[in-house]
Amino acid sequence: MAEASDRFLVVALDAEETRVALPAQRVRALAPVPALTRVPGAPAALAGLAGRRGAALPVLDLARLLAPAARPAPPGRMVLAEAGEPVGLLVAGVVGLTAEPGGAAILDVSDLVAGLLARRVAGSAASPALGGRAGTAEPGPRPDVGLMALTVAGRSYALPLDAVDTVTRLPEPVAPNPANGADLGTMPWRGRALPLLCLSARLGLGASPGRRVAVLGGIGLVAEGVGPVLRVRPEAIDPVPRALRRGGPATGFVRLDDGTLVCLLSPDALAPAGAQDPESSPAPAAPVVAGAEPMVVIDLAGRAYGLPAGAVRGVQRAPEALTRVPGAPHTLAGMLAMRGGALPVIDLRRCLGLPPGGEAGGRRLVTVEAGGVRAGLLVDGAARLVRPTSGAIRPVADARDDGVTRVAELPEGLLGLIEPAALLGRAVSAGRAPA
Known part of the structure; x- marks a missing residue:
């Protein structure tokens, strides 16, 4: 019997079944073609990236890797190969594993990929847009x-x-x-x-x-x-x-x-x-001042309010149904089953003393976290981001206990700012929302 090092995986590159052979010791697995995320500006041979075991796997069109001008063939399978780092190779089909590749050209996967993909090593630089270095030890957990x-x-x-x-x-x-x-x-x-x-x-x-x-x-x-x-x-x-x-x-x-x-x-x-x-431009925009606080603008009963973007964990369509809590305050709309536990959902209209909202189908759920408490806020809409300068934010003269503690002066008018810590802290002190 031939050793694995003497065997080859023969694959077809296109509908005409142009065949090439890959050394079997470089092949790790065969898999269906995964969902791919496109890389803007990447070479034609890079079909995209796929999520695999908590990392991004480069997936290459093998036909276009060999001939960049070739038309992409409808891929039938992905060959997971080792080329200094794991890569996926899209092929039209798999012919079989053999000790004799016949007339199929034998490819050196490592040499073929080396000119296109850089190896990732422990401690390689992280994204320059975000700063930092991957794998560099830092004191304590890094913020999200x-x-x-x-x-x-x-x-x-x-x-x-x-x-x-x-x-x-x-x-x-x-x-x-x-x-x-x-x-x-x-x-x-x-x-x-x-x-x-x-x-x-x-x-x-x-x-x-x-x-x-x-x-x-x-x-x-x-x-x-x-x-x-x-x-x-x-x-x-x-x-x-x-x-x-x-x-x-x-x-x-x-x-x-x-x-x-x-x-x-x-x-x-x-x-x-x-x-x-x-x-x-004859009149450049006002620069973003260091320390300026981005705000997610939410809509409630035709009014606009702001939430600190640093406290917002996500925005999604409001759920159709919530689990009611007997004896809960009227501001608690119910509980929502989420990964890791139940999420208390607060009707923000009721918290601010606004008229009741319409059907839940048109509303949004904004998940916020502050002071160790996470909760969902029912709002009418949340799709804008503003960044008022630090000097444009001031405390309200008659602060209420509904969480609106500051206002921001924007070109379109004043924006009431909701402080999630105050809003959620009040619920915790009343024993109404779990931490």
Whole structure:
């Protein structure tokens, strides 16, 4: 019997069954083609990244790895191989394991992949957009990383929350500039013209601008959806392999709790040349002051309120049903079964003395955490982010016990700010919400 080192896995690359052979000692497993997360700006051979055992697995189209100009064949299987680091190889089909590959060309997987993928070693640099070093010992646990979720051409992306100045709506439909498909012109913004960039065109996904605008670095990124705010552990963010960056907009990949991967974008790489040049606009926007506190704007009974983004753990559609708690105060709408336990859900309209809301189908559930307490807040909507400067925030003259302790002066008026610690702390002191 031939030893494993003398055997080969023969695979077909296309519908014409062009065959190549992979040394069996390099093959770890065969698997169905997984869900893939696209890497903007990556070589054509990189089909995407897949979540595997808590890490991002590069998945390559083997036919395009051998011939970048080749048309991608519908993949039938994925070969999990070892090439200095684990990689997935998409093939049209698997012919079989044999000691004699016949006329199939024998591929050296390591040499083939070495020019495309950089090896990851313990302690390799983490995403430059987030700072720090992976694997570097630090005193105590590192705080969660804040991200702003984006929907672009039906796909999920994210930006570092600290880079986003505010989130707003596109005032009117705009069309891409024929000379530059990503250029959407400008919109009035705080006394100046804000350049607009079609994010789907910038990422090579076609012209699908959407109506939401994330303002950062002197430009507006237009997408189908912006939000919610995500909170993830630093170790859940993997950097893009150095050899794949090539100046592209992807700076890392975020592993969410449900196992999906979200591409993390670099704000610096997205901005077109000259977009941040102060000479490009006669009236530059007010700079973001160090210590400025981002706020998630929520809607309640036609009014707007703000929640500190640092306390927001997620935003989702309000559940259709909650478990009622006999004898609970009227502000507690019920309990919701969540991973890790039951989440108390507070009707924020009732807390603020506002009229009852409509049907739950159109409402949102904002999960907040403060003072060791986590709870859900029922609101009418939550889809904007603002970043008032520190000097624009002041305490209210007649602070109430409903959690509204400060107001922020914004160009569109005053925004009441809700302090989650005060709101949830009151519930805990009454023994109504579990920690």
